[in-house]
Amino acid sequence: MAIVKRPGKFARAAGRCFAISLAINTENLSKIYSRDATGRPVGLIDLSLEVEEGQIFGLLGPNGSGKTTTLKLLLGLVFPTSGSGQIFGYPLGSNATKERIGFLPEGPYFYEHLNGIELLSFYGTLFGMGGSRLEARIEELLHLVGMWDRRFIRVRDYSRGMRQRIGAAQAMINDPDLLFLDELTSGLDPIGAMEMHELIMQLRDRGKTIFLCSHLLKDMEPLCDRVVILDRGEMCQSGAVEDLLRVENQCRLLLSNSSEELHQKLQASAQRTEVVGSHFEAYFTDQSAALAAAQEASAAGAVIEELGPHHRTLEEVFIEAVGGEK
Ligand SMILES: Nc1ncnc2c1ncn2[C@@H]1O[C@H](COP(=O)(O)OP(=O)(O)OP(=O)(O)O)[C@@H](O)[C@H]1O
Numbered sequence: 105m106a107i108v109k110r111p112g113k114f115a116r117a118a119g120r121c122f123a124i125s126l127a128i129n130t131e132n133l134s135k136i137y138s139r140d141a142t143g144r145p146v147g148l149i150d151l152s153l154e155v156e157e158g159q160i161f162g163l164l165g166p167n168g169s170g171k172t173t174t175l176k177l178l179l180g181l182v183f184p185t186s187g188s189g190q191i192f193g194y195p196l197g198s199n200a201t202k203e204r205i206g207f208l209p210e211g212p213y214f215y216e217h218l219n220g221i222e223l224l225s226f227y228g229t230l231f232g233m234g235g236s237r238l239e240a241r242i243e244e245l246l247h248l249v250g251m252w253d254r255r256f257i258r259v260r261d262y263s264r265g266m267r268q269r270i271g272a273a274q275a276m277i278n279d280p281d282l283l284f285l286d287e288l289t290s291g292l293d294p295i296g297a298m299e300m301h302e303l304i305m306q307l308r309d310r311g312k313t314i315f316l317c318s319h320l321l322k323d324m325e326p327l328c329d330r331v332v333i334l335d336r337g338e339m340c341q342s343g344a345v346e347d348l349l350r351v352e353n354q355c356r357l358l359l360s361n362s363s364e365e366l367h368q369k370l371q372a373s374a375q376r377t378e379v380v381g382s383h384f385e386a387y388f389t390d391q392s393a394a395l396a397a398a399q400e401a402s403a404a405g406a407v408i409e410e411l412g413p414h415h416r417t418l419e420e421v422f423i424e425a426v427g428g429e430k
């Protein structure tokens with residue numbers, strides 16, 4: 105048996121050194137399908153990333169930015185043009201990792217004549233499962249994805265949301281350590297999307313690693329521990345969500361019912377200001393300046409809607425990274 109050296113790195117916390125295991129790592133991974141009219145490569149370009157075990161990792165970016173291509177490369181479904189990667193220490197596409205992986209593709213296709221139980225039973229047998237163990241797993245998963253009451257409906261009669269739910273159950277049939285989910289909440293109503301997000305957090309709490317692809321930056325923001333944002337095949341931002349959203353020393357004052365005269369006064373003391381609809385926003389680097397501005401606004405009859413530390417959104421992080429090209 106080949107000896108696999110597990111990829112890992114060390115982190116320091118509270119003066120102690122910890123070993124961190126990596127579920128995924130890639131080095132300059134590229135898949136070039138073609139070139140556009142300007143000669144720019146189309147696909148995925150030089151992606152180097154690390155996904156730690158036990159994290160919810162988001163691969164984000166607009167349509168066509170290379171998310172599904174990355175996923176296909178990681179799963180060994182397409183071959184890289186250049187670069188390399190590993191999953192649990194094995195080269196991409198290695199059979200040794202397949203039992204530990206679950207995958208929900210974008211717009212999954214299932215045999216239309218099967219019902220929920222038959223479909224999960226089919227995928228379970230592909231993993232060598234059977235008997236009462238498989239039956240119990242199917243029942244557990246159907247409850248988990250909210251399909252138990254609809255278990256006898258055939259796939260041909262499913263709504264889009266039902267397909268996503270059964271797809272998520274299919275991806276979990278083998279109780280994988282690493283779950284790849286491409287646009288998980290596509291077709292789900294808001295409650296369904298929230299249920300799926302809760303499920304993902306539960307899986308993380310059980311030590312699973314979740315790799316999500318999505319163009320919905322807003323939805324991914326509260327869910328992901330770390331993200332990589334792609335733009336036209338290239339990484340444009342990466343890091344812990346908490347770090348990306350933090351803006352050092354910024355205080356935001358949001359006002360309504362404020363006069364033009366007050367706006368002019370605040371513009372002098374604020375770092376920047378903005379009129380958003382009927383509201384006026386002012387940002388300060390100094391907390392006491394923000395407080396003084398709030399007092400001045402209140403005395404002038406304006407309504408203080410919000411006053412506190414400013415956090416960016418992932419959408420703002422993305423727009424900043426691409427230099428406002430979007
Ligand atoms: N098989 C293929 N042959 C040629 N070009 C492809 C192929 N698959 C993807 N592409 C191109 O590669 C780029 C990245 O596509 P990809 O599907 O990875 O994007 P994505 O980020 O998943 O987009 P979406 O959010 O729409 O799912 C796009 O420009 C796409 O047209």
Ligand SMILES: [Mg+2]
Nearest residue numbers: 171172173210
């Ligand atoms: Mg895609």
